[in-house]
Amino acid sequence: MQLQTDIRTWQSQATPGSFAGVRDWEKFGCAIPAPKLAPSMWVKLFNPPTAFSFDEAWLLCECSEEQWLAWIPDYGEILLSTHEFCATKS
Numbered sequence: 001m002q003l004q005t006d007i008r009t010w011q012s013q014a015t016p017g018s019f020a021g022v023r024d025w026e027k028f029g030c031a032i033p034a035p036k037l038a039p040s041m042w043v044k045l046f047n048p049p050t051a052f053s054f055d056e057a058w059l060l061c062e063c064s065e066e067q068w069l070a071w072i073p074d075y076g077e078i079l080l081s082t083h084e085f086c087a088t089k090s
Helices: 022-027
Strands: 042-045 056-064 067-072 076-081 085-087
Touching: 056 076
Parallel strands: none
Antiparallel strands: 042 056, 042 085, 056 067, 067 076
């Protein structure tokens, strides 16, 4: 008996009950949801305000649907838009 394999011709085929990728998980509502924003929560900043400030902020209060007042260690208080950070799991 000879084992014949050819990686070039192999293709991933989704079988019933399997998921080919993350997008398939999202279609079925199985993606892990981002934590809901709340006061006293640490968030990760995409672009810290200075090179010397931390890359995380402590949410103080919600100012509007898309803005939060936050505190950054070694920087102070700052008004952040929700597109400037992401919630971290703590």
